[in-house]
Amino acid sequence: xxxxxxxxxxxxxxxxxxxxxxxxxxxxxxxxxxxxxxxxxxxxxxxxxxxxxxxxxxxxxxxxxxxxxxxxxxxxxxxxxxxxxxxxxxxxxxxxxxxxxxxxxxxxxxxxxxxxxxxxxxxxxxxxxxxxxxxxxxxxxxxxxxxxxxxxxxxxxxxxxxxxxxxxxxxxxxxxxxxxxxxxxxxxxxxxxxxxxxxxxxxxxxxxxxxxxxxxxxxxxxxxxxxxxxxxxxxxxxxxxxxxxxxxxxxxxxxxxxxxxxxxxxxxxxxxxxxxxxxxxxxxxxxxxxxxxxxxxxxxxxxxxxxxxxxxxxxxxxxxxxxxxxxxxxxxxxxxxxxxxxxxxxxxxxxxxxxxxxxxxxxxxxxxxxxxxxxxxxxxxxxxxxxxxxxxxxxxxxxxxxxxxxxxxxxxxxxxxxxxxxxxxxxxxxxxxxxxxxxxxxxxxxxxxxxxxxxxxxxxxxxxxxxxxxxxxxxxxxxxxxxxxxxxxxxxxxxxxxxxxxxxxxxxxxxxxxxxxxxxxxxxxxxx
Amino acid sequence: xxxxxxxxxxxxxxxxxxxxxxxxxxxxxxxxxxxxxxxxxxxxxxxxxxxxxxxxxxxxxxxxxxxxxxxxxxxxxxxxxxxxxxxxxxxxxxxxxxxxxxxxxxxxxxxxxxxxxxxxxxxxxxxxxxxxxxxxxxxxxxxxxxxxxxxxxxxxxxxxxxxxxxxxxxxxxxxxxxxxxxxxxxxxxxxxxxxxxxxxxxxxxxxxxx
Ligand SMILES: Cc1cc2nc3c(=O)[nH]c(=O)nc-3n(C[C@H](O)[C@H](O)[C@H](O)COP(=O)(O)OP(=O)(O)OC[C@H]3O[C@@H](n4cnc5c(N)ncnc54)[C@H](O)[C@@H]3O)c2cc1C
Numbered sequence: 001x002x003x004x005x006x007x008x009x010x011x012x013x014x015x016x017x018x019x020x021x022x023x024x025x026x027x028x029x030x031x032x033x034x035x036x037x038x039x040x041x042x043x044x045x046x047x048x049x050x051x052x053x054x055x056x057x058x059x060x061x062x063x064x065x066x067x068x069x070x071x072x073x074x075x076x077x078x079x080x081x082x083x084x085x086x087x088x089x090x091x092x093x094x095x096x097x098x099x100x101x102x103x104x105x106x107x108x109x110x111x112x113x114x115x116x117x118x119x120x121x122x123x124x125x126x127x128x129x130x131x132x133x134x135x136x137x138x139x140x141x142x143x144x145x146x147x148x149x150x151x152x153x154x155x156x157x158x159x160x161x162x163x164x165x166x167x168x169x170x171x172x173x174x175x176x177x178x179x180x181x182x183x184x185x186x187x188x189x190x191x192x193x194x195x196x197x198x199x200x201x202x203x204x205x206x207x208x209x210x211x212x213x214x215x216x217x218x219x220x221x222x223x224x225x226x227x228x229x230x231x232x233x234x235x236x237x238x239x240x241x242x243x244x245x246x247x248x249x250x251x252x253x254x255x256x257x258x259x260x261x262x263x264x265x266x267x268x269x270x271x272x273x274x275x276x277x278x279x280x281x282x283x284x285x286x287x288x289x290x291x292x293x294x295x296x297x298x299x300x301x302x303x304x305x306x307x308x309x310x311x312x313x314x315x316x317x318x319x320x321x322x323x324x325x326x327x328x329x330x331x332x333x334x335x336x337x338x339x340x341x342x343x344x345x346x347x348x349x350x351x352x353x354x355x356x357x358x359x360x361x362x363x364x365x366x367x368x369x370x371x372x373x374x375x376x377x378x379x380x381x382x383x384x385x386x387x388x389x390x391x392x393x394x395x396x397x398x399x400x401x402x403x404x405x406x407x408x409x410x411x412x413x414x415x416x417x418x419x420x421x422x423x424x425x426x427x428x429x430x431x432x433x434x435x436x437x438x439x440x441x442x443x444x445x446x447x448x449x450x451x452x453x454x455x456x457x458x459x460x461x462x463x464x465x466x467x468x469x470x471x472x473x474x475x476x477x478x479x480x481x482x483x484x485x486x487x488x489x490x491x492x493x494x495x496x497x498x499x500x501x502x503x504x505x506x507x508x509x510x511x512x513x514x515x516x517x518x519x520x521x522x523x524x525x526x527x528x
Numbered sequence: 529x530x531x532x533x534x535x536x537x538x539x540x541x542x543x544x545x546x547x548x549x550x551x552x553x554x555x556x557x558x559x560x561x562x563x564x565x566x567x568x569x570x571x572x573x574x575x576x577x578x579x580x581x582x583x584x585x586x587x588x589x590x591x592x593x594x595x596x597x598x599x600x601x602x603x604x605x606x607x608x609x610x611x612x613x614x615x616x617x618x619x620x621x622x623x624x625x626x627x628x629x630x631x632x633x634x635x636x637x638x639x640x641x642x643x644x645x646x647x648x649x650x651x652x653x654x655x656x657x658x659x660x661x662x663x664x665x666x667x668x669x670x671x672x673x674x675x676x677x678x679x680x681x682x683x684x685x686x687x688x689x690x691x692x693x694x695x696x697x698x699x700x701x702x703x704x705x706x707x708x709x710x711x712x713x714x715x716x717x718x719x720x721x722x723x724x725x726x727x728x729x730x731x732x733x734x735x736x737x738x
Pocket of ligand 1: 086092126150159
C-alpha cells in the first residue's frame with residue numbers, strides 16, 4: 001500500500017482509522033487489488049514510474065460523510081481526488097493527478113433526488129449514471145429527455161464537471177452549461193449550495209442558476225476547490241417526433257457556406273446537433289496521388305473526382321425535433337436556404353420518428369440523438385488498449401476547419417507515422433458555439449514506445465494549436481499542465497488567479513492537487 | 529478491510545428501485561440457466577457476438593449445455609440495461625462469454641462495481657485458414673483441462689464453451705498459450721479468420737472471493 005506524499009506513516013494510519021469512523025469499514029479500500037481498479041485504463045503512462053496511482057479509496061454515501069472525510073483529510077493534509085462514476089476514459093479515467101492521492105469514490109451516492117417533467121429539471125447525486133437517470137424517467141413515464149455522451153455508464157454530474165458534451169439539442173449538449181445549482185463540500189468540510197440553493201427552503205434551485213451575487217459554480221468544474229455532492233440539470237421536454245435530413249454539397253469550398261448556414265439554423269434553435277462528414281473520406285485510397293501533393297490536394301481536382309464519382313464533397317446530417325408539423329416546416333425552410341445558397345445541394349430525408357419508438361425504430365436510431373444512454377461506442381470488433389483524446393476548440397467556420405486540417409496534417413507529416421487527420425476530417429459538433437477538432441491518439445499496454453510517442457506528439461500539437469489560437473477544452477492529467485500553460489494571456493493571469501483562489505479556499509492543498517494545472521502552493525515548484 | 533464488492537452492494541441497496549424487465553426476445557435469450565456442479569461457477573448466462581461465426585458456435589454449444597445465451601451484435605447495452613444491471617443489484621451472479629474485447633471491457637468494469645472480477649480470460653485468433661492461436665489465464669484446474677483437451681480442430685469454440693461453463697472456483701491461477709491445428713478437411717473459410725486486431729476473447733466474470 002502506498003502512502004500519500006508528504007504524510008507520515010503514523011498520520012496515515014490514524015487518518016485511515018478516522019476515515020473508517022467516517023464512512024464505516026465497508027467504505028475504505030486499501031488493498032492493492034482494490035486500488036488497482038482506480039488505474040486509468042487508458043493511461044498514457046501505463047506501467048511507467050510516472051503513472052498516476054491512488055493510495056487508497058473512500059466511498060461515502062452521504063454529504064455528511066463526504067464532509068467528515070474532507071475534514072479528516074484536511075487535518076492530516078492528505079491529498080484527495082473526487083470522482084463520480086470515474087469513467088473519464090481518454091481524459092484520465094478514475095486516476096488522480098497526483099500519485100498517492102486518496103480517491104473519494106462517490107458511486108455510492110446514487111440517489112436521483114428529483115425529476116420534474118413540468119418544469120423540466122433533475123437533481124442528482126454524483127453516483128447516478130445516465131442509465132440510472134434514464135431508468136428513473138422511463139419507469140415513471142416522465143416527459144423529459146436527458147442528453148447523454150456516447151458512453152451511458154458515466155455520471156451526469158461527473159461528466160458535466162469535466163465540461164462533458166452530448167448529442168441532442170443546443171445548450172443541453174453542453175452539460176455544464178445545462179446544470180443549474182450545485183451542492184459542494186469545501187476543503188474545510190463546509191457544505192455550500194450555489195444559486196437559489198443558498199436560500200434555505202428554496203423552491204427554484206434547479207431552475208434559476210444565479211441566485212443573488214457572483215456565481216461560483218464554474219470553480220467546481222475542472223477545478224479543485226471542493227467536492228460536488230448534488231447538481232441540478234435543465235432537461236429537454238420530450239419532443240413529439242424526430243427526423244434527420246442529410247444535406248450533401250458538391251464542391252470542396254462549399255464547406256464555407258455549408259457551415260455558415262448550419263450555424264444559422266442551429267443558433268436559431270431550428271436543428272439539434274449537426275453531424276458533418278465527407279463521402280470522399282472513404283475513397284482515400286483512390287486519391288492517394290492527389291493527397292501526396294505538397295500543400296495538399298487542389299480543390300478543383302478533388303471536385304472533379306467527386307463529380308466523376310457522383311459523390312458530394314461534404315455532408316451534414318441535420319436533426320430536427322418537435323411536433324411533426326414544426327419539423328416539416330423546419331426541413332422545408334432548411335432545404336430552401338441550402339438550395340438558394342449552395343447550387344447543387346441535395347437532400348436525403350430520414351424517416352419521421354414519432355415517440356414512443358417501435359422496437360424496430362429503436363434498433364436503428366442513433367440512440368444518443370434521442371437521449372437514450374448506451375454503450376455502443378465499445379461495440380466494435382477491434383480490440384484496442386485505448387486512446388488519449390486531443391480536443392482543441394476551433395471556430396465554427398469552414399475556413400477554420402480547412403486551416404485546422406492543414407495545420408494538424410503538417411504536424412503529422414513532420415513527425416512521421418500515421419496521420420490522424422486528412423483533408424476530409426471534420427470536427428466534432430458537440431459544443432453549441434464552437435467545434436472540437438477531436439483526435440484519439442493510440443495508447444498501448446504492451447509497448448511503451450507507443451505511449452512515449454503519443455506523449456511527445458500531444459505536447460507538440462498542444463503548442464502548435466495554441467500558436468493558432470486554439471486551446472483544448474479538456475485533457476488527461478498528464479497534459480493538464482501543458483494545456484493550462486497555453487492559456488497564458490497577460491503572463492498567465494488566469495492561472496495566477498486560480499492559484500490565489502486555491503490558496504485561499506484550500507490552504508493545505510488537499511483537494512485534487514494539479515487538476516487543470518492548478519497546484520497547491522507547496523507543490524507548485526514540482527509540477528507533474 | 530472490506531472488499532469493494534461489499535461496499536458497492538451496500539450502496540446499491542440504497543439505489544433507485546426499478547421494475548425488472550424481461551430480456552428482449554430480439555436479444556435471443558433462452559430461458560434456461562445452468563446449474564453448475566460443485567466447485568464450478570454457476571453461470572447466469574453466456575454472451576455471444578453474432579458477428580462472429582466462432583462465437584455463434586460457442587453459443588450453440590452453451591445452449592446445448594443448458595446455459596442461457598444472450599446474443600448481441602457486439603453492443604451489450606440491451607443486455608446490461610434490461611437484464612444484468614437488475615440481476616447484479618440483487619446478487620453478483622457469474623457470467624461468461626466469447627465476444628469482441630469491447631464487450632468484455634465494459635462488462636468487466638461494470639462487474640467491479642458489484643464485487644465481481646474476471647476469473648478466466650482467453651484470447652483467440654486464427655492466423656491462417658488452418659492454424660488457431662489461443663492464450664488463456666484462469667483457475668489452474670481449468671487451464672490444465674484446456675491443456676489436456678487442447679483446442680485443436682474446427683470445434684475449438686465449442687471446447688471454449690465447455691471450459692467457460694465449467695470454470696472452477698479456485699484461488700490458484702495459471703496461464704498458458706495453446707495452438708490449435710485445424711487439419712485438412714477442417715480448414716476454414718477466409719471469412720472465419722481472426723486477425724490480431726479482431727482477436728476474440730473468452731471470459732468468465734464471477735464474484736470476487738473474499
Ligand atoms: C469511446 C468513448 C466515447 C466518449 N464519448 C464522450 C462523449 O460523447 N462526451 C463526453 O463528454 N465524453 C465522452 N467520453 C469521455 C468520458 O468517457 C465521459 O465524459 C464520461 O462521462 C466521464 O466519466 P464520468 O462521467 O464517470 O465522470 P468522472 O470520471 O466521475 O468525473 C470526471 C472528472 O470530474 C471531476 N469530478 C467528478 N466528480 C466530481 C465531484 N463530485 N466533485 C468534484 N469534481 C468531480 C474529476 O476531476 C473527474 O476526474 C468518451 C470516452 C470514450 C472512451
